[in-house]
Amino acid sequence: MAELLKGKEVVAAMKERLLGQVARLEEQGIHPQMAILRCGARPDDLSYEAGASKRLAGLGIGLRVVELPEDVTQAQFTQAVEQLNQDDSIHGVLVFRPLPPQLDEAAAQAALLPEKDMDAMTLQNMAKVFAGDPTGYPPCTPEAVMELLQHYGVELSGKRVVIIGRSLVVGRPLAMMMLAKNATVTICHTRTKDLPARAREADILVACAGKARMVTANYVSPGQTVIDVGINMDENGKLCGDVDQASVEPIVARLTPVPAGVGTVTTSCLAAHVIRAASAKAAGHTGC
DSSP states (O other): OOEEOOHHHHHHHHHHHHHHHHHHHHHTTOOOEEEEEEESOOHHHHHHHHHHHHHHHHTTOEEEEEEEOTTOOHHHHHHHHHHHHHOTTOOEEEEOSSOOTTSOHHHHHHHSOGGGBSSSOSHHHHHHHHHTOTTSOOOHHHHHHHHHHHHTTOOOTTOEEEEEOOOTTTHHHHHHHHHTTTOEEEEEOTTSTTHHHHHHTOSEEEEOSOOTTOBOGGGOOTTOEEEEOOOEEOTTSOEEOSBOHHHHTTTSSEEOOSSSSHHHHHHHHHHHHHHHHHHHHHHTOOOO
16 A cells, blocks of 8 residues: 655644744744735635635734635726735735636736745746746745655656646646756646556656546556645545545555645645745845
8 A cells, every 4th residue: 555645744844944934034023924815705715715824823924815806806906916015014925816707817917026926926936937946936736746755755856757737837837846856757638648658657646637536546557656736526525636546545655645635735835935035025135
């Protein structure tokens, strides 16, 4: 049976590190604070917000929630972003997406200052991920994958990595981050020919296609590390990943569970970004 790579241990290790960083900022009279900008009140947004609030509070990081109506206009949204841009007490901003359909995504991206963008919403931060520039803020989910692999001592250099999923939220930025660690990365997707065969060739297989339990026993091989980034609801309303854990766990060497895996670590990565933004401001530069 596979070793389960749980996020709880990663979060505990990160907490110890981040508490020390917050303490040093507090000694300088700097109180790290983040804002969440949310349009409407979708259940999944509220759930993530509650988890983020708890994680940030446990680290001594302040949180302000700005809630806009679901029928918000472009002008109202831009005004809210600009107010957060100009507020020196706010070191980072997380904008919940997807945005309501009446809003222009490109205009929203352009409105937010890159140095306050905590989840690579802006093109500047995403470009830095692809350029291998560590001064930007990458998306929190792929960074959580990297933190988890590092914590459990999973070597990337020289390894064959197959990523199933090509989104700008996870798949593509994660590929760039793994390339920076000298992995040989193949990006696949649900239309890749003979996808199970490609997946079986990997040393490390990452499932982030957003399709419930699509990775079954015929996608994996003995000795693999399988990272499940998927968050889905099955036909019974139960939370599950992109990996069919029951069929895959007896075969592979390591596996991240869903829940209690990668998703657990994302809010800690978000907190790390806020702390870094506060530190950059204290040092007199933006970091972006």
